[in-house]
Amino acid sequence: MGGDHGVSVTVPAALQALQDQPALKLILVGRRDIIEAELQRLHAAEGERLVIRHASEVVNMDDPPAQALRSKKDSSMRVAINLVKEGGAQAAVSAGNTGALMATARFVLKTLPGIDRPAIVTTLPTTRDHVHVLDLGANVDCTPEQLLQFAVMGSILVSAVEGKPKPRVGLLNIGEEDIKGNEAVKKANEMLRASSLNYCGFVEGDDIYTGDMDVIVCDGFVGNVMLKTSEGLAHMIAHYMKQEFRRNLLTRLAALIALPVLHAFKKRVDPRRYNGATLVGLNGTVIKSHGGADKMAFGHAILEALAEVRNNVPERIGRELAALDTAASA
Amino acid sequence: MGGDHGVSVTVPAALQALQDQPALKLILVGRRDIIEAELQRLHAAEGERLVIRHASEVVNMDDPPAQALRSKKDSSMRVAINLVKEGGAQAAVSAGNTGALMATARFVLKTLPGIDRPAIVTTLPTTRDHVHVLDLGANVDCTPEQLLQFAVMGSILVSAVEGKPKPRVGLLNIGEEDIKGNEAVKKANEMLRASSLNYCGFVEGDDIYTGDMDVIVCDGFVGNVMLKTSEGLAHMIAHYMKQEFRRNLLTRLAALIALPVLHAFKKRVDPRRYNGATLVGLNGTVIKSHGGADKMAFGHAILEALAEVRNNVPERIGRELAALDTAASA
Numbered sequence: 001m002g003g004d005h006g007v008s009v010t011v012p013a014a015l016q017a018l019q020d021q022p023a024l025k026l027i028l029v030g031r032r033d034i035i036e037a038e039l040q041r042l043h044a045a046e047g048e049r050l051v052i053r054h055a056s057e058v059v060n061m062d063d064p065p066a067q068a069l070r071s072k073k074d075s076s077m078r079v080a081i082n083l084v085k086e087g088g089a090q091a092a093v094s095a096g097n098t099g100a101l102m103a104t105a106r107f108v109l110k111t112l113p114g115i116d117r118p119a120i121v122t123t124l125p126t127t128r129d130h131v132h133v134l135d136l137g138a139n140v141d142c143t144p145e146q147l148l149q150f151a152v153m154g155s156i157l158v159s160a161v162e163g164k165p166k167p168r169v170g171l172l173n174i175g176e177e178d179i180k181g182n183e184a185v186k187k188a189n190e191m192l193r194a195s196s197l198n199y200c201g202f203v204e205g206d207d208i209y210t211g212d213m214d215v216i217v218c219d220g221f222v223g224n225v226m227l228k229t230s231e232g233l234a235h236m237i238a239h240y241m242k243q244e245f246r247r248n249l250l251t252r253l254a255a256l257i258a259l260p261v262l263h264a265f266k267k268r269v270d271p272r273r274y275n276g277a278t279l280v281g282l283n284g285t286v287i288k289s290h291g292g293a294d295k296m297a298f299g300h301a302i303l304e305a306l307a308e309v310r311n312n313v314p315e316r317i318g319r320e321l322a323a324l325d326t327a328a329s330a
Numbered sequence: 331m332g333g334d335h336g337v338s339v340t341v342p343a344a345l346q347a348l349q350d351q352p353a354l355k356l357i358l359v360g361r362r363d364i365i366e367a368e369l370q371r372l373h374a375a376e377g378e379r380l381v382i383r384h385a386s387e388v389v390n391m392d393d394p395p396a397q398a399l400r401s402k403k404d405s406s407m408r409v410a411i412n413l414v415k416e417g418g419a420q421a422a423v424s425a426g427n428t429g430a431l432m433a434t435a436r437f438v439l440k441t442l443p444g445i446d447r448p449a450i451v452t453t454l455p456t457t458r459d460h461v462h463v464l465d466l467g468a469n470v471d472c473t474p475e476q477l478l479q480f481a482v483m484g485s486i487l488v489s490a491v492e493g494k495p496k497p498r499v500g501l502l503n504i505g506e507e508d509i510k511g512n513e514a515v516k517k518a519n520e521m522l523r524a525s526s527l528n529y530c531g532f533v534e535g536d537d538i539y540t541g542d543m544d545v546i547v548c549d550g551f552v553g554n555v556m557l558k559t560s561e562g563l564a565h566m567i568a569h570y571m572k573q574e575f576r577r578n579l580l581t582r583l584a585a586l587i588a589l590p591v592l593h594a595f596k597k598r599v600d601p602r603r604y605n606g607a608t609l610v611g612l613n614g615t616v617i618k619s620h621g622g623a624d625k626m627a628f629g630h631a632i633l634e635a636l637a638e639v640r641n642n643v644p645e646r647i648g649r650e651l652a653a654l655d656t657a658a659s660a
Contacts, residue, residue: 127566137504140512174554175429176466182470205558209566218555221512224504225552226559228535233560236539237567237599241580244595251591258588261581265574269567291605307531 002030002059002076002093003298004291007038010095013298015044017306020299024306029053030076055079059100061291068100069107077101081108084284091285091305093276101286102138104278109284112314114321116143118281119150119220120288121157123274124230124297127143128211132158132167135217135222136277144187146218147171148195149321151188154215156320157196160311167214170203172222184219196324201250234269276301278308280317285309331627332360332389332406333425338367340425343628345374350629350634354636357419359383360406385409391621398430399437407431411438414614421615421635423606425623427583430461431616432468432609439614442644444651446473449480450550450618451487453604454560458541462488462497465547466607467554474517477501477547478525479651481518483610484545485527486650490641497544498534514549526654548554564599565625606631608638610647615639 003009005032016027025048032054034289039045046052054125055076060066072078077096083089085108094101095099102118111118121134128266134150142150151169173181179191181202185285201214205226208216218226245255255262267273271290275297279286285308289301308314337360344356355378358365362384369375376382384405389398398433402408406424413419415438424431432448441448451464464480465472471629472480481499488497501519503511511519511532522529533543535556548556575585585592601620605627609616615638619631 024629027487125566125571140504140510172555174551174558180470205555205560206562206565207561221504222555225502225535225548225556228504229538229556229559230535230563232536232539233563235536235565236455237564239457240598241595244598245588247591247594254588254591256586258575259589261574261577261584261588264577265571266392268570268574298570 002061002097002291003293004061005287005294007034009293009295009298011035011038012042013302014050014294015042016295017050017299020307021150021303024302025049025051025136026079026302027051027053027083029055029080031056031058053079053083059097059144061097063100065099068097069103078104078108081105081286084286085109090309091287093287093289093298093301093305095289095291095298098137098288098291101288105279105282105286107285109286111115112283112318112321113208113280114324115149115153115281118279119153119255120277121150121154121212121225121280122227122277124208124227125269125274126209126211130274131208131211131213133208133216133218133223133226134221134280135220136189137220138279139220141221142184142221144184144191145186147184147219148191149281150193150217151192151197151199151215152321153317154217157278157280157308158214160316161307162214164214166198167193168212169197169199169206169215169217170201170213171199172205172208172216172218172226173202174204175202178304188217189239190281196210208319227254227318228303231271234271272297273300278304278313280313282314283318284314332391332427332621333619333623335392335624337364339557339623339625339628341365341368342372343625344380345372346625347380347629347632350525351633351636354631354632355379355381357381357383357410357413358392359385359410359413361386361388362452379501383409383413383492389427393427393428393430394432395429397429398427399433407418408434408438411435411614411616414536414616415439421617422637423617423619423628423631423635425619425621425628425631428467428618428621431618435609435612435614435616439612439616441611442613442651444647444654445479445483445611446476447482448609450553450607451480451484451610452557452607454538455599455604456541459469460604461538461541461543461546463546463548463553463556464610465550465553466557467550468609469550471551472549474514477514477518477549478521479594479611480547481522481525481527481529481545482650482654483647484547486647487608487610487638487643488544490646491637492544492641494544496528497545498542499527499529499545500537500543501529502535502538502546502548502556503532505532518547561601564601602627603630608634608643610643612644613648614644
């Protein structure tokens with residue numbers, strides 16, 4: 001029940017999701033009094049498909065991950081992930097502290113055999129459709145082996161959730177020629193070429209939004225900068241556009257007339273529709289919502305969890321990794 | 331006279347710049363017959379302020395840098411940089427192969443004392459004003475010392491060209507807390523804190539476009555991905571907007587009415603106004619234009635060269651570095 005807005009976002013989003021998805025059951029983990037008050041405010045209550053699980057502690061957005069893990073054993077985050085571990089829930093969704101969520105999920109659920117560290121993967125819109133990008137910040141310095149693991153995980157995620165049999169995988173680099181890039185990327189390129197993935201070679205930053213790839217792989221430092229730069233640029237463009245349309249009476253009139261078009265445009269690039277990053281590589285499904293998510297955005301994170309549970313993503317990744325491992329040692 | 335469009339862009343841009351800047355003199359370096367034909371087409375000719383310098387070879391956009399350097403000693407790129415070296419020109423502007431330009435400039439002009447490798451720096455628009463970002467791809471793996479050198483060079487460039495006495499410098503990272511980031515960034519953070527620069531600490535990707543910093547420092551891999559991702563995203567947004575305004579007769583009418591606003595908006599984020607990246611850290615001024623630059627964009631690259639020559643940028647960077655070095659060894 002974390003994030004920047006707490007229950008005022010997560011509870012309404014949960015109620016909406018229950019209404020939209022008849023097969024869904026939700027456990028709201030957090031301080032019972034606060035959750036109950038919010039449910040009451042919304043004229044809702046616990047029931048067969050909506051259960052409250054009390055957790056007395058809260059991981060703050062600025063708590064260091066190690067400290068959250070060590071000293072807050074009854075945090076909503078920890079309790080929710082414990083539920084996944086024990087089979088009481090099939091997935092955990094959180095809008096809380098990313099570092100703490102990653103550390104807790106890794107400690108409680110453990111990584112799949114063959115995976116060094118989990119990665120964070122999300123979808124981004126493209127000119128044609130959308131693309132999955134990983135890692136987005138869980139791993140700052142990556143080995144070529146890790147980049148290969150990211151590619152495998154991303155590829156399986158896309159084929160499981162979207163039914164694409166052979167997702168196109170690109171490796172993010174700063175030039176398309178084989179000679180460019182750092183050592184990790186060059187080595188990963190060779191390993192990917194030798195793999196059974198549908199590897200399409202190097203891509204550059206401007207290829208992310210074209211839709212030519214289904215999965216783009218990079219280290220977490222680059223991925224995080226890429227993602228946040230995109231957020232910042234989109235924000236600046238929106239700011240400039242608003243400013244120009246508000247300049248004077250005439251431009252305001254033009255805005256009024258163009259409103260339906262501007263709304264349709266906004267809807268297509270609305271980042272809320274892409275909310276819900278997966279912590280991939282774990283024995284279980286954990287979805288990270290943007291901390292600043294609103295009701296609609298948080299609802300999308302719940303839907304992402306549902307889709308991954310329905311498609312057995314962690315099990316499929318585990319199976320494919322085992323097959324890869326057998327093939328490699330054969 | 332390179333780039334994707336050759337003389338059809340560079341020659342008209344040169345003529346326009348001469349018209350706008352009475353103190354400017356230009357030497358057009360390249361195949362004399364081709365340049366003369368283009369001048370003739372535009373009813374122009376050589377004169378006191380416009381001279382042709384013949385160069386028989388052309389560096390292609392896909393020539394490996396080392397090969398261009400070794401085997402094309404009479405390329406327009408090489409001849410132009412030789413002119414800077416010998417004092418025949420005060421700056422070189424090229425829309426050609428970036429790697430070859432960097433290798434040639436470094437070989438011919440040499441780096442300033444105290445600089446390991448030159449960096450590529452450009453300006454990007456922000457919500458408030460603009461920001462200088464470096465490195466954008468010349469250095470894939472950077473030491474903390476190099477990141478510090480980038481900060482020094484960027485800071486001097488901004489204070490020289492824009493008259494800002496104490497430019498605000500940020501170091502690109504994936505979290506604002508001191509504990510995040512890779513080793514090079516953490517060490518560079520300490521070195522920057524100890525420096526005499528107006529260092530403001532870590533910034534994240536979404537801080538690039540806010541205008542809170544004057545200079546943002548990162549390694550060339552991250553910077554290149556950041557820059558190209560921004561290009562790709564802007565392209566996608568423009569594509570979506572066009573699509574929505576072209577949907578039907580009503581939206582086309584709305585577009586017509588909103589046209590002046592859309593033009594004003596487009597002008598503000600027009601990347602052509604930011605064309606012209608500086609190869610900083612050399613004994614001389616070399617400006618790299620985007621390969622796909624049009625006349626207006628290439629003109630901006632010429633103006634950037636003019637501004638840096640007028641403000642003695644390489645000399646000032648050299649002086650400040652010498653002062654830093656003396657301070658460090660004192």
